[in-house]
Amino acid sequence: EVQLVESGGGLVQPGRSLKLSCAASGFTFSNYYMAWVRQAPKKGLEWVATISTSGSRTYYPDSVKGRFTISRDNAKSSLYLQMNSLKSEDTATYYCARAGVAAISWFAYWGQGTLVTVSS
Amino acid sequence: DIQMTQSPSSMSASLGDRVTITCQASQDIGNNLIWFQQKPGKSPRPMIYYATNLANGVPSRFSGSRSGSDYSLTISSLESEDMADYHCLQYKQYPYTFGAGTKLELK
Numbered sequence: 471e472v473q474l475v476e477s478g479g480g481l482v483q484p485g486r487s488l489k490l491s492c493a494a495s496g497f498t499f500s501n502y503y504m505a506w507v508r509q510a511p512k513k514g515l516e517w518v519a520t521i522s523t524s525g526s527r528t529y530y531p532d533s534v535k536g537r538f539t540i541s542r543d544n545a546k547s548s549l550y551l552q553m554n555s556l557k558s559e560d561t562a563t564y565y566c567a568r569a570g571v572a573a574i575s576w577f578a579y580w581g582q583g584t585l586v587t588v589s590s
Numbered sequence: 591d592i593q594m595t596q597s598p599s600s601m602s603a604s605l606g607d608r609v610t611i612t613c614q615a616s617q618d619i620g621n622n623l624i625w626f627q628q629k630p631g632k633s634p635r636p637m638i639y640y641a642t643n644l645a646n647g648v649p650s651r652f653s654g655s656r657s658g659s660d661y662s663l664t665i666s667s668l669e670s671e672d673m674a675d676y677h678c679l680q681y682k683q684y685p686y687t688f689g690a691g692t693k694l695e696l697k
Contacts, residue, residue: 507634515626515634515677517686531591531685565633576624576681578645580633 472496472579474566479584482556492549492566492581499547500524503569505577506540506551508562508586516562519551520569527573534560556588592617592680596689602697609665613678613689618659622682625654625663628675637676638663670696 519540567577626634638654
């Protein structure tokens with residue numbers, strides 16, 4: 471059974487940093503692209519980042535480019551999201567998602583999410 | 591960036607009704623569209639992928655269709671467990687973009 475378990479969320483002040491983790495199990499982690507998707511309270515979903523199987527290619531929307539960094543450790547079956555220079559508008563539940571084996575693929579499995587609150 | 595215009599933003603329907611939710615793409619996305627269902631406090635669940643394909647375990651009353659740049663999710667006969675938020679996502683090109691979501695409620 472595919473499982474994705476996020477951790478690392480919490481309350482953080484504007485301008486500070488936070489690193490999220492996602493522990494994956496139930497599949498061969500190194501074979502799949504992975505992604506982060508977020509959802510602000512009472513709002514829609516927003517794609518945040520995607521990383522290739524080896525970690526050599528990453529993709530971001532303009533809203534987080536230069537501030538967020540997605541990475542992975544295939545030996546540990548873990549995905550990460552380093553978030554710097556956090557803003558109040560980054561407040562959201564962050565979901566880890568498993569994509570497919572290609573760069574263009576959909577999110578078949580999701581974690582339960584971890585809440586990040588950016589506030590002073 | 592590709593804009594996904596989803597409608598309606600909310601709707602109420604009765605049990606047994608036929609319900610249709612639509613997303614319109616601002617550029618060609620082919621069939622690279624997925625529909626998610628999301629219940630309160632839960633993560634999104636894939637329902638339809640590649641515009642028309644039923645995801646694993648999804649009841650057959652759900653279906654997806656495409657007409658040009660318009661993509662639809664249809665529930666043929668609404669059941670109480672279908673009350674949820676529904677989101678579309680285009681995965682044709684980066685940045686991936688979601689529709690704004692549809693809240694489906696019981697009338």
